[in-house]
Amino acid sequence: MATAARSAGRAPTWQGQRAQPTRILLLRHGQTELSVERRYSGRGNPALTDLGRRQAAAAAQRLGERAEIAAVISSPLQRARSTAEAVAEQLGVAVDIDDGFIETDFGGWEGLTFTEAAERDPELHARWLGDTTVAPPGGESFAQVSERIAATRDAVLQRYPGSSVLVVSHVTPIKTMLRDALAAGPELLFRLHLDLASLSIAEFYPDGGSVVRLVNDTGHLD
Numbered sequence: 001m002a003t004a005a006r007s008a009g010r011a012p013t014w015q016g017q018r019a020q021p022t023r024i025l026l027l028r029h030g031q032t033e034l035s036v037e038r039r040y041s042g043r044g045n046p047a048l049t050d051l052g053r054r055q056a057a058a059a060a061q062r063l064g065e066r067a068e069i070a071a072v073i074s075s076p077l078q079r080a081r082s083t084a085e086a087v088a089e090q091l092g093v094a095v096d097i098d099d100g101f102i103e104t105d106f107g108g109w110e111g112l113t114f115t116e117a118a119e120r121d122p123e124l125h126a127r128w129l130g131d132t133t134v135a136p137p138g139g140e141s142f143a144q145v146s147e148r149i150a151a152t153r154d155a156v157l158q159r160y161p162g163s164s165v166l167v168v169s170h171v172t173p174i175k176t177m178l179r180d181a182l183a184a185g186p187e188l189l190f191r192l193h194l195d196l197a198s199l200s201i202a203e204f205y206p207d208g209g210s211v212v213r214l215v216n217d218t219g220h221l222d
Contacts, residue, residue: 020162021203021211024153025069026174027087027166029079030055030197039113041170042106042139045078052079055197055221056086062199062220063166064090070163073156075101075170083197084168100152103170107139132186142172142189149176157204177202181210197221 030052034041048056063069064087073096074084084095109117109125118125121137128134135141156165167177171194179188181202194200194216201214 019206021205021209022157022160022162023164023201023203023213024156024177025063025066025164025166026177026200026202027059027063027083027168028171028174028194028196028198029075029077029083029168030059032079034111035196037113039111040106040109040117041079042103042110043077044110047078048082052196053082053086056083058220059083059197059199060086060090063087066164067091068164069093069166070160071096072166072168073098073101074168075099075103075173077102077170080168080170084166087166087168098152098156100148100155101167101169101173104142104145104172105138105140106136108137109139129190132189142176142186145172146176146180149173150180153177153180153204161206174200178212178215181212183210192216195221 030048032041032046032048032052034044034046036049069091072084072088072091072093074080076097076099081095081097088095112120124134124137128136132142132146135144172189174194175189175192178192178200181204182188195218197218199214199217199220200212202210202212204210
């Protein structure tokens, strides 16, 4: 009743909502050796580099001051978990592992550079760059990732209505969440850049409305 009363007293947003949104803070993991070499890094499980651990610590220092964060949720992969654990320690909460936030399965392109993948499968790679329904050999298409992320996001919204939640994940899941919040087309996946350990923020309202408040912020790394 108290929450409903507070919502009723709120001035409407520019989209007309009065209810409290669920704010999802989206943190990309820190650097790994595959990041340094710009290789496809999907379901492989490299650890953070020394710089990656410093990036995680910087993110933890920034986000540790946000007492409103109700939960820290991480991809199961080591690079995300290590980053999430650094923040969770600052907040004094446990890390909740959610397989839904895992990175795209790049299949046969795992560990390859862009050039190596294009040389190995030139026709498939070219089609993959322009069609989200095309999957890498033995891997997962961006359309499949989108379905997975939508279901995972909806579960988070149901579990944490009106709260702030930190999700530590990877490039494709974060881009997908931002794209969905913007109701943008698939082109965003190919045109949006996300730095390592960058922070983005999207808010999702109970009526289905959404807004993006921050994209690719790396101010804590300066």
